[in-house]
Amino acid sequence: MKIDVLLGLQWGDEGKGKGVDLLTPNYDVITRFQGGPNAGHSLEFHGKKHVLHLIPSGIFHDSINLIGNGVVIDPVRFRTEIENLQKLGVDPFKKLLISRKAHLILPTHRILDAAIEEAKGKEKIGSTLRGIGPTYRDKIGRDGLRVGDIETIDFKTKYEKLKAKHELLLNQYNFSYDIAKDEEEWMDSLEFMKRFELVNSEYRINEYMEKDKKILAEGAQGSLLDVDFGSYPFVTSSNTTIGGACTGMGIAPQAIGNVIGIVKAYCTRVGSGPFPSELHDEAGQQLRDQCAEYGSTTGRPRRCGWLDLVALKYVVMLNGVTEIILTKADVLDEFETIKICTSYMINGKETSELPFDINAKIEPVYSTLKGWNTQIKHMRKKEELPAEFNEYLKFIENYVKVPVSIVSVGPDRNASIYMR
Ligand code: GDP
Ligand code: IMO
Ligand code: MG
Numbered sequence: 001m002k003i004d005v006l007l008g009l010q011w012g013d014e015g016k017g018k019g020v021d022l023l024t025p026n027y028d029v030i031t032r033f034q035g036g037p038n039a040g041h042s043l044e045f046h047g048k049k050h051v052l053h054l055i056p057s058g059i060f061h062d063s064i065n066l067i068g069n070g071v072v073i074d075p076v077r078f079r080t081e082i083e084n085l086q087k088l089g090v091d092p093f094k095k096l097l098i099s100r101k102a103h104l105i106l107p108t109h110r111i112l113d114a115a116i117e118e119a120k121g122k123e124k125i126g127s128t129l130r131g132i133g134p135t136y137r138d139k140i141g142r143d144g145l146r147v148g149d150i151e152t153i154d155f156k157t158k159y160e161k162l163k164a165k166h167e168l169l170l171n172q173y174n175f176s177y178d179i180a181k182d183e184e185e186w187m188d189s190l191e192f193m194k195r196f197e198l199v200n201s202e203y204r205i206n207e208y209m210e211k212d213k214k215i216l217a218e219g220a221q222g223s224l225l226d227v228d229f230g231s232y233p234f235v236t237s238s239n240t241t242i243g244g245a246c247t248g249m250g251i252a253p254q255a256i257g258n259v260i261g262i263v264k265a266y267c268t269r270v271g272s273g274p275f276p277s278e279l280h281d282e283a284g285q286q287l288r289d290q291c292a293e294y295g296s297t298t299g300r301p302r303r304c305g306w307l308d309l310v311a312l313k314y315v316v317m318l319n320g321v322t323e324i325i326l327t328k329a330d331v332l333d334e335f336e337t338i339k340i341c342t343s344y345m346i347n348g349k350e351t352s353e354l355p356f357d358i359n360a361k362i363e364p365v366y367s368t369l370k371g372w373n374t375q376i377k378h379m380r381k382k383e384e385l386p387a388e389f390n391e392y393l394k395f396i397e398n399y400v401k402v403p404v405s406i407v408s409v410g411p412d413r414n415a416s417i418y419m420r
Helices: 016-026 075-087 108-125 132-140 148-153 155-170 180-193 202-212 243-247 282-291 308-318 386-402
Strands: 002-008 029-032 039-045 048-052 064-067 096-099 198-199 215-218 256-264 268-269 303-305 323-327 337-345 347-353 362-370 404-408 417-419
Touching: 002 016, 016 039, 016 215, 016 256, 016 323, 016 404, 029 132, 048 198, 048 268, 048 308, 064 202, 075 180, 096 202, 108 132, 108 155, 108 180, 148 155, 148 180, 148 198, 198 202, 202 215, 256 308, 308 337, 308 386, 323 386, 362 386, 386 404
Parallel strands: 002 215, 002 256, 029 064, 029 215, 064 096, 096 198, 256 323, 323 404
Antiparallel strands: 039 048, 268 303, 337 347, 337 362, 404 417
C-alpha cells in the first residue's frame, strides 16, 4: 500500500492539523517526517481545540503515530506535550513510536537560535526560537546527537562534546545565558522519552507498507518555507516539499501515493520574508480580525494577504499535488469582492514565475471575483454551496489544474464539505 502525504502549500498554518485529524480514520499509521516544535498544528473536536507541535495529529484516534528520522525533537517540549495529552485521557505510550535517527534539539541549540537571530538585527528570519536552524545545521554538519544515542553508554560524552562546541560558538555573540536549569530538565526529559518505543523507523515503515497498512505522512511548515525552494534565507531549515517525505521516513519515491495539498483560501505568513500578495490595508486587518490569525506556536500576529496562485502553481509543480483541501473558506464569508493573484509584474514585465531574487519588487496582478456574502460556515454539503463560491473554486482548480477534494468551513472536524 502506498503512502499518502499531506503537505501545506503556503507559508505554514494552512490547517494541516485539522486535515490530518479529519483523514486519520482512513489510515492505520500517521507519521511526521520533518520539522520539529516550530510546528503548531491545531485540531478541534467536541468544542475543544488542541495544538500539537511534535506529536502527529492522528494521536486522538487509534492509529499508530510515528515521529520519523527527519524530525528534530526537543525532549522537554515532547514531554510537556505528552503530559498534556495524558491529562486529556489519551495514552500515547500505546501508540507513539520515535525514530532512533531523529535528531535531538539541545538547550544550547535553542540559545544559539536566539543569539543568531538577535545578531541579525533587522535581517532576522523571525524564527520560532525553538532551536530548529542550529539543530539541522549540526545534522548536516555531521555533529548532531540522535535519539538512538541516548541508549548508548557514551551518550554523556557525546553531549558534552556538542555542548562545548556550542559554547565556543556562543562566545562570538554578546548574548547572556544560563543553561544549568534547562540542562537538568532536558536530561530528565530524555529519561522520560526512553519510556517510549524507539525504533529503526525506516524498517518499521517499510514493513507497514508490506503488510498493506494505510499510512498518511503529515508535513510541517509549508512548501514556501522549504530550504531549497522557499524565499531563501527566509525559510525553515528542512525540506518541506515532497522529497522531504522520502528522506524523512526512509521510503522510495514510488512508495508515494496521493499528495494532498492543503491551502488556505487566502495567504498568511509569520516571520520575515517576501509575501507578494500581502495586505497592509483594511482588508488585511479584516482577514486577521475574522480568523484570529495569530501563531499557534508563538502567538505572533500572522501577516495576511490574498490567495497567490502564482506561488500555489509553483508548489503544485514541485510536489506533484494530486488533490487540494481548501481551508478557511468561511473566513471570506463577509467580503463583497475577493481578489486572487494570477501573475506578477516585475520591472514592468508580467510573469507567472517566482523570481530568484527575493528583493525583486513584485506587483501582484489580481483577478477580482464576486464574494458569496453567505455564511458557508454553517454548510456541510456541497449542494448547499452558493454559486459565487463554486465560481471561486473553479477559478482555482482551472489555474492549478488540481481538483479540490474537501472544503473546510470551520476549525472543527465536522466543518468539512466533501466535494467528490
Ligand atoms: P497548521 O499548522 O497547518 O496545522 O495550522 P494551524 O493550526 O497553525 O492554523 C490553522 C488555524 O485555523 C487553527 O487555529 C485552526 O483551528 C483553524 N482552522 C483550520 N481550518 C479552518 C477552517 O476551515 N475555518 C476556520 N475558520 N478556521 C480553521
Ligand atoms: P506549521 O507546521 C508557520 C517560520 C517562522 C520563520 C521561519 C523559520 O505550524 O505550519 P524556524 O523556527 O523554523 O527556524 O523559523 O519559518 N515557521 C513557520 N511558520 N507555521 C509553521 O509551522 C512554521 N514553522 C516555522 O515563523 O519565519
Ligand atoms: Mg501551525
